[in-house]
Amino acid sequence: MNQQSYYRWWQRADLYYQREHLFFAGHPVQGLADQFGTPSFVYSAARIKENLNRLHAALNATHLAGRYSFHYAMKANRFAPLLTFLKQTGLCGIDACSPGEVEHAVSCGFNPAEISFTASSLSTQDLALLARYDGIFMDCDSLHAIHCWGQLKPQTKIGIRVNPAMGIGRAANDKLQYAGEVTTKFGIYQEQFDEALEIAKSYGLTVSKIHFHTGCGYLTPQLEQLERLIAHCFWFVDRVGQVERVNIGGGLGVPHVATDQPLSLDQWAAVLQRQFGARSIQVEIEPGDYIVKDAGLLLLGKTFVEQKRNTVFVGVDAGFNIGPEPAYYDLPFQPVPLRCSDAPCTAVSVVGNINEALDVWYEQAWLPDLAEHRHLALINAGAYSSAMASNHCMRGQFKEFLLF
Numbered sequence: 001m002n003q004q005s006y007y008r009w010w011q012r013a014d015l016y017y018q019r020e021h022l023f024f025a026g027h028p029v030q031g032l033a034d035q036f037g038t039p040s041f042v043y044s045a046a047r048i049k050e051n052l053n054r055l056h057a058a059l060n061a062t063h064l065a066g067r068y069s070f071h072y073a074m075k076a077n078r079f080a081p082l083l084t085f086l087k088q089t090g091l092c093g094i095d096a097c098s099p100g101e102v103e104h105a106v107s108c109g110f111n112p113a114e115i116s117f118t119a120s121s122l123s124t125q126d127l128a129l130l131a132r133y134d135g136i137f138m139d140c141d142s143l144h145a146i147h148c149w150g151q152l153k154p155q156t157k158i159g160i161r162v163n164p165a166m167g168i169g170r171a172a173n174d175k176l177q178y179a180g181e182v183t184t185k186f187g188i189y190q191e192q193f194d195e196a197l198e199i200a201k202s203y204g205l206t207v208s209k210i211h212f213h214t215g216c217g218y219l220t221p222q223l224e225q226l227e228r229l230i231a232h233c234f235w236f237v238d239r240v241g242q243v244e245r246v247n248i249g250g251g252l253g254v255p256h257v258a259t260d261q262p263l264s265l266d267q268w269a270a271v272l273q274r275q276f277g278a279r280s281i282q283v284e285i286e287p288g289d290y291i292v293k294d295a296g297l298l299l300l301g302k303t304f305v306e307q308k309r310n311t312v313f314v315g316v317d318a319g320f321n322i323g324p325e326p327a328y329y330d331l332p333f334q335p336v337p338l339r340c341s342d343a344p345c346t347a348v349s350v351v352g353n354i355n356e357a358l359d360v361w362y363e364q365a366w367l368p369d370l371a372e373h374r375h376l377a378l379i380n381a382g383a384y385s386s387a388m389a390s391n392h393c394m395r396g397q398f399k400e401f402l403l404f
């Protein structure tokens with residue numbers, strides 16, 4: 001990456017440099033860092049709403065208008081003000097994956113009937129807790145879950161999460177795939193599907209939904225795979241005979257590096273139209289990343305700059321434990337300076353304050369001389385960061401703010 005692309009590719013109407021200063025959601029970022037301190041996550045309410053509106057606009061331009069719905073995957077970011085804001089937009093329901101998430105979503109204003117629940121390895125106690133929420137929709141992902149739910153809620157409707165043994169993910173990144181050649185814990189495979197239907201029948205359960213979520217971070221080049229995947233999953237739909245809904249999971253990605261093109265939502269919507277247009281089925285989509293990831297910045301304080309051997313290290317005051325995606329999934333969170341300049345940049349390694357070798361935010365980041373800088377920001381920190389944070393090394397402290 002060169003200096004130009006470093007400063008340019010991620011800029012957009014609400015994240016840009018003006019007279020050298022970085023602005024986000026209408027705020028000068030230096031002012032936010034000074035006011036809130038670091039490490040702090042800042043989320044833009046307007047960007048979140050814009051992301052959702054863009055998704056709606058893409059599907060409203062197809063024959064699927066009026067027969068689709070979005071369920072925000074709250075595992076991506078469960079910050080209470082953000083969830084309350086989402087509820088107020090009226091643009092999505094919730095995809096929850098634990099009893100705790102359901103309770104939290106309800107406390108932020110969502111009605112259980114707006115919640116679609118999909119999880120793995122549920123205990124009988126989990127299921128009993130979930131059964132208390134009238135109207136919640138259960139997607140069972142194992143034979144065990146169908147048995148338990150059938151005992152708790154006989155004669156009701158359920159969904160079945162299936163595993164099509166095909167995955168999808170950003171740039172063929174295997175770490176982001178939930179299904180594929182390797183056998184995973186997620187969903188029911190073709191060869192056990194008839195048994196699943198028999199169990200459901202034995203409790204008088206009606207299978208009214210087929211659900212699959214097979215990977216994360218897909219962009220336009222992966223849309224052909226998405227189409228193959230959906231086409232393949234009609235095998236399950238046809239086996240049931242008639243279902244009311246198909247949930248295609250989440251997985252829509254956002255650009256992480258200069259060479260990533262944003263996902264073409266027109267092409268994405270065209271895939272859905274081709275696959276579902278001729279069938280009278282409601283389509284559910286449960287994105288997390290796409291809705292909140294690029295709506296968040298992580299503000300960090302600079303701790304040191306020092307050359308060791310052939311590498312210049314820039315230290316910051318938080319590590320991978322509060323934003324694990326770069327370390328766990330090889331998903332780069334690009335560091336950006338709060339002030340830009342025309343001076344030449346140098347390639348540095350941005351590292352955190354955790355005693356682990358994998359605590360590297362970004363290698364080969366082209367940054368200007370940071371002598372006069374007190375802070376850095378990381379883009380794409382709105383999803384799977386604060387939500388996955390741990391207190392490793394007792395450095396789990398951070399703050400979160402929803403900006404309007």
Ligand SMILES: Cc1ncc(COP(=O)(O)O)c(C=O)c1O
Nearest residue numbers: 073213216250251252287288289
């Ligand atoms: C069942 C299910 N649905 C939706 C999502 C959201 O995925 P993403 O944030 O990549 O859109 C996940 C995330 O792993 C998931 O497991």
